[in-house]
Amino acid sequence: MIRSSFIAMLLTCVVCSFCGQDFVTLGRHSWRCKQRINHDQSRSGNTEREMPALSNPNIPITQRTVIKCCCGKVCKGNRGLKMHQRSCQVLHGLNNELCADLEEQIADNPENSITDDHPPTTQSTLDSEEITPDLNKGINRPKKDSEWETANDYFKFAIPCNGPIISQDFNSSIRHLNDTIYNYFVDNFGNVETAPDKKLVAKYKDHSIKDLKKALSNLKSTNSEVAEIKYVSRILRNKLRNHGDI
Numbered sequence: 001m002i003r004s005s006f007i008a009m010l011l012t013c014v015v016c017s018f019c020g021q022d023f024v025t026l027g028r029h030s031w032r033c034k035q036r037i038n039h040d041q042s043r044s045g046n047t048e049r050e051m052p053a054l055s056n057p058n059i060p061i062t063q064r065t066v067i068k069c070c071c072g073k074v075c076k077g078n079r080g081l082k083m084h085q086r087s088c089q090v091l092h093g094l095n096n097e098l099c100a101d102l103e104e105q106i107a108d109n110p111e112n113s114i115t116d117d118h119p120p121t122t123q124s125t126l127d128s129e130e131i132t133p134d135l136n137k138g139i140n141r142p143k144k145d146s147e148w149e150t151a152n153d154y155f156k157f158a159i160p161c162n163g164p165i166i167s168q169d170f171n172s173s174i175r176h177l178n179d180t181i182y183n184y185f186v187d188n189f190g191n192v193e194t195a196p197d198k199k200l201v202a203k204y205k206d207h208s209i210k211d212l213k214k215a216l217s218n219l220k221s222t223n224s225e226v227a228e229i230k231y232v233s234r235i236l237r238n239k240l241r242n243h244g245d246i
Helices: 005-009 034-050 077-085 089-108 125-131 145-158 167-189 198-204 209-221 226-242
Strands: 013-015 066-068
Touching: 066 077, 089 145, 089 167, 145 167, 198 226, 209 226
Parallel strands: none
Antiparallel strands: 013 066
């Protein structure tokens, strides 16, 4: 899971200019602060003694509010906070920590893909199979800690994490993460070569294209085993490709 420290990256505090305490927002404290009340009373008394003709109770006392970064640095306003965070090592460390969490999640589940578990509601089974891309082959993952460390170092440079992911770039960012991680493990550790189940081979070896289409439709409508659906779908595409129908 993404660590809770990521939330601290966006945390800013407002510091009361009278008592120096930190608050998310001044709110009620702005008129309940004892230091401010004492300051107002002393200033009012001094003004009455020194300049009685110019004293005006309707003139508000301005408060100098400052914003504190998650690293503890006190900045002057939002502009000062933004300028500081460009070089804030604590903020950059939290960002790197978030990227490492994302890389760890993807590396732990490199073969996950979005699948549709619901049966088709129409009879266009072949059309849906033609537009669905083939699943990538399984990959061999590292077995040593040093190999994982090398992979993580590579991902830190290959995957940019400088800015937040926005809705317009969400799909492209996910594809980039997927392709970068998958290609790295394929190039360095290769694919997993799994032989098909002998029972499935014997069951469908004599099926024609028409029989395979019917079998695939029945398998999906009855929510059969995913492995069998994938196998029938693959050999159906191979037969169609060999006959020049694709």
